[in-house]
Amino acid sequence: MICIKEEGTMDKLPTVKEQKKINIKNFESLAKRVKNIFEEESIIIEKMNTDENIKSRKFLFKS
Amino acid sequence: MKILKAENFYSNLNNTHLLLDTSVFIDAFLHPAEFGRLFNELKEQSVTLVTIDPVKIEFLKGIQDTKKFEEKKAFIDQIIDICLPISSEVIKNLYSLVKDYQDSGKILSITDLLIGATLKHYPGSLYLLTKNPRDFPTTIFKFTTHMTLLHQKALQSYGVYVFDKAKR
Numbered sequence: 422m423i424c425i426k427e428e429g430t431m432d433k434l435p436t437v438k439e440q441k442k443i444n445i446k447n448f449e450s451l452a453k454r455v456k457n458i459f460e461e462e463s464i465i466i467e468k469m470n471t472d473e474n475i476k477s478r479k480f481l482f483k484s
Numbered sequence: 485m486k487i488l489k490a491e492n493f494y495s496n497l498n499n500t501h502l503l504l505d506t507s508v509f510i511d512a513f514l515h516p517a518e519f520g521r522l523f524n525e526l527k528e529q530s531v532t533l534v535t536i537d538p539v540k541i542e543f544l545k546g547i548q549d550t551k552k553f554e555e556k557k558a559f560i561d562q563i564i565d566i567c568l569p570i571s572s573e574v575i576k577n578l579y580s581l582v583k584d585y586q587d588s589g590k591i592l593s594i595t596d597l598l599i600g601a602t603l604k605h606y607p608g609s610l611y612l613l614t615k616n617p618r619d620f621p622t623t624i625f626k627f628t629t630h631m632t633l634l635h636q637k638a639l640q641s642y643g644v645y646v647f648d649k650a651k652r
Contacts, residue, residue, distance in 0.1 A: 434501045434534075434606055437565045440527045445520040448562060452516035455559045458552045459513075 485515050486634040487522055496629045497611060497644065499530045503568070503599065505614035506542045508642075509560060511633065522631075523563055534566045534610075536602055538595040568602060568610075577601035584624050592619055600624070603647040610646065617643045624648070 512519035523533060540560055547553040578601040582589055589597070596619045603610050603625065611628065614620060625645040633640040 434532070434609060435566050435568070437532060440530075440532070440565055441562075442524050442527060443520045443562060445517055445524075448520040449516040451555065451559050451562065452513040454555050455513045458547070458556060462546055462548055462552070 485518055487518050488632045488634055490629045490631060493629045493631055493644075494525070494529050497526065497529060497531050501532045501534050501566075501606070501610050502526065502644075503602065503610055503612045504533060504535050504539070504564065505599065505612065505616065506539050506595070507615035508613055509539075509543050509563070511615070512563060513559065515633075527565075532566060533564045534568050535560070535564050536568050536570060536598060538570075538598045540567065542595050570598060570602070571605070574598070574601045574605050577604040580604075581624075585621075588621065596620075600647075603645070607647045608649040612645045613642055614645065615640060615642050617641075617645075620645045 508519075512523075526533060540557070543560060544553060544556050547556060578597055581597060581600050581604060585592065596616070599612060599614075600620065603612055612620065612625075617627075620643070624647070626648040627643055628646055629644045631642045631644075633642070
């Protein structure tokens with residue numbers, strides 16, 4: 422799903438015929454792998470406050 | 485963690501397009517069960533979940549190998565229905581938006597500006613879900629509804645914004 426290409430002027434938002442529902446179990450499994458990737462790659466998700474579950478959107482990349 | 489939706493959350497978003505900011509994807513992998521259910525509930529309300537390439541790139545950058553890249557990309561693609569293109573009209577809006585923001589635009593990232601320019605391209609019909617209300621001031625964008633993430637020791641708010649037709 423890449424849409425970098427120029428598609429001219431679009432006055433109307435594109436629509437999808439059928440929306441795909443998310444399978445929660447598969448989604449949880451994929452999310453866990455993605456979380457591990459962020460951790461493995463040393464992309465630090467800054468803590469915003471005392472709750473360890475809360476992270477900010479700011480990434481710091483190790484140079 | 486629980487997601488508390490405003491009373492008008494679904495009714496305001498029914499049958500609309502909702503652009504997801506990077507913060508949504510981050511919270512979605514931190515809390516997949518809750519966000520997975522939220523996305524499915526939005527889809528039941530005929531909400532089309534969209535994003536733009538700069539948001540995807542912000543999420544994907546920094547990967548070490550192709551497999552990890554594909555996994556991150558698959559995660560985004562599971563959530564969204566459509567990725568909106570950055571047209572030349574959107575780029576034109578980018579310049580006018582920089583003027584609209586005036587000096588408050590100094591701190592904005594190019595991704596935030598492109599999100600704003602895309603909202604401006606679809607005034608009144610494309611909504612944004614973001615945890616960064618500071619980047620989308622109500623002098624330019626219209627606040628429509630909200631939801632709160634209730635953690636054990638904290639609260640976090642998401643706002644839903646749309647470009648105000650009257651300001652186009």
